[in-house]
Amino acid sequence: MIGYRIRQARLAAGLTLAALGEKVGLTHTAIQKYEKELLTPPSSQLLKLARACGIRVEYFFRTHQVELIEPEFRKLSTFGKTAQEALKIKVVDLVEKRVELLGFFPESPIFRFESPTGLLESIQTLDQIEEFADQVRDAWKLGLDPIGDLTDTLETLGLLVIVVDEDNPAFSGLQATARTADGRTYPVVAVSSHWPGDRQRFTLAHELGHLLLEGRLDNEINEEKACNRFAGAFLAPKAAVIQCLGPLRRALEWQELLAAKHEFGLSMGGWLQRAKQCGVISESIHVGLYKRFSVNGWRKNEPGEAVPREQSRLFEQLVYRALSEKYITESKAAELLGIPMMQFHKERQLESMDAVAHQ
Ligand SMILES: [Zn+2]
The missing domain is CATH 1.10.260.40 (lambda repressor-like DNA-binding domains)
Structure with missing residues (x-):
C-alpha cells in the first residue's frame, strides 16, 4: 500500500x-x-x-481509496498523458479527503447528486439548451439572479468540486466519477486554481453540462458546443441577458459588458456570445464587435479587474461541523485542512482574526 x-x-x-x-x-x-x-x-x-x-x-x-472512473479532460492537446496522470492523482488526493470527512458523519451532510426530473429528454438544436438551462435553474430554485458562489452551490447539490493547483495553462477542467473502496460514487469536477474566476466558473458550468446533457443530445449536435452553450445559459439565463442589455440593440458598449461580467461572473467574451445567442444583437453586429474585441487582444486577456477566483468554503465548514459534533478530533481536523495543529488551534479560536482586528 x-x-x-x-x-x-x-x-x-x-x-x-x-x-x-x-x-x-x-x-x-x-x-x-x-x-x-x-x-x-x-x-x-x-x-x-x-x-x-x-x-x-x-x-x-490514508486508507480511503478512491478511483476516478471515465475522466474527461477539458484541455489543450499540449496537456499530455503524463500531465494528465499527475493531475488525476492530485484530484484523487483531494477527493479522498472529502470522502473521508463525509464518512465521519452518521448521515451525509450533502445531497446525493441527481439530475433534476422533468428536464427536456431530447435536444435537437443548440437553441433548445436555453430552455433546458432554465429548467435546471428552476429545479434547483436558482431564479434568474447571478450565481454568487458556483462552487458552493454545486457542492451543496452533491457534486464534488475540486479546485486543483495546476499551473499548466493547457489544463482547464476535468469531469469524472469517483468510486470509493466501499462502492459509493460521486460526480467530480475539477478546475485549475490558477485561472481567473470567470474562466473557472465557465469550466464548472461546462462540466455540469456534460453531466446533465448526457444521453439527451441528438447525434448531430456537437457535445462540446452544447456544453458551452449550456454554460453560458446557466450562468446568464436568456431572460437575465435581455433584462440586462435590453431586447434589441444596434451596438454595445464595452463598459456594459464589463459590468455584466462582474455581475454574473461570465467573461466579456461570454457576454458577447450571449448577446448574439439571445437575439439582443444580430449576427453581423456580433461579427463586427467580436473583430474589435479580438484586435484589442481581449480574447487572451480581458481588460479591467479580474473576477475573483472560486473558493470552496463547504469543506472547511464541514470540518468544523464534524469537530463541533465530536465526530472527529482536533488533530484530524487539522490534518484534513492540511495545516499544523498549532495554527489550527489558533484559527479555531479565531485568534488570528483578533490580531488583525486590533491592529
Ligand atoms: Zn467538454
Missing part, C-alpha cells in the same frame, strides 16, 4: 525516480524498491519523501 502511495505522490509532483532520489539523497533504485515494496522506508525517510513531493506524510497512510 505504502509503495503505491509513494509512487502516486511522486507522479503527482511530476518527479522521475532519479529526481526524487536526488532530492532525498537516495538512488533511483532505492526509490523503486520502496515503490515495489521490496524495502520499507524508515519514518525519517518517509518524512523526507513527503516533503520532496510537497505533501503531508499522512498521505502515505
Whole structure:
C-alpha cells in the first residue's frame, strides 16, 4: 500500500525516480524498491519523501481509496498523458479527503447528486439548451439572479468540486466519477486554481453540462458546443441577458459588458456570445464587435479587474461541523485542512482574526 502511495505522490509532483532520489539523497533504485515494496522506508525517510513531493506524510497512510472512473479532460492537446496522470492523482488526493470527512458523519451532510426530473429528454438544436438551462435553474430554485458562489452551490447539490493547483495553462477542467473502496460514487469536477474566476466558473458550468446533457443530445449536435452553450445559459439565463442589455440593440458598449461580467461572473467574451445567442444583437453586429474585441487582444486577456477566483468554503465548514459534533478530533481536523495543529488551534479560536482586528 505504502509503495503505491509513494509512487502516486511522486507522479503527482511530476518527479522521475532519479529526481526524487536526488532530492532525498537516495538512488533511483532505492526509490523503486520502496515503490515495489521490496524495502520499507524508515519514518525519517518517509518524512523526507513527503516533503520532496510537497505533501503531508499522512498521505502515505490514508486508507480511503478512491478511483476516478471515465475522466474527461477539458484541455489543450499540449496537456499530455503524463500531465494528465499527475493531475488525476492530485484530484484523487483531494477527493479522498472529502470522502473521508463525509464518512465521519452518521448521515451525509450533502445531497446525493441527481439530475433534476422533468428536464427536456431530447435536444435537437443548440437553441433548445436555453430552455433546458432554465429548467435546471428552476429545479434547483436558482431564479434568474447571478450565481454568487458556483462552487458552493454545486457542492451543496452533491457534486464534488475540486479546485486543483495546476499551473499548466493547457489544463482547464476535468469531469469524472469517483468510486470509493466501499462502492459509493460521486460526480467530480475539477478546475485549475490558477485561472481567473470567470474562466473557472465557465469550466464548472461546462462540466455540469456534460453531466446533465448526457444521453439527451441528438447525434448531430456537437457535445462540446452544447456544453458551452449550456454554460453560458446557466450562468446568464436568456431572460437575465435581455433584462440586462435590453431586447434589441444596434451596438454595445464595452463598459456594459464589463459590468455584466462582474455581475454574473461570465467573461466579456461570454457576454458577447450571449448577446448574439439571445437575439439582443444580430449576427453581423456580433461579427463586427467580436473583430474589435479580438484586435484589442481581449480574447487572451480581458481588460479591467479580474473576477475573483472560486473558493470552496463547504469543506472547511464541514470540518468544523464534524469537530463541533465530536465526530472527529482536533488533530484530524487539522490534518484534513492540511495545516499544523498549532495554527489550527489558533484559527479555531479565531485568534488570528483578533490580531488583525486590533491592529
Ligand atoms: Zn467538454
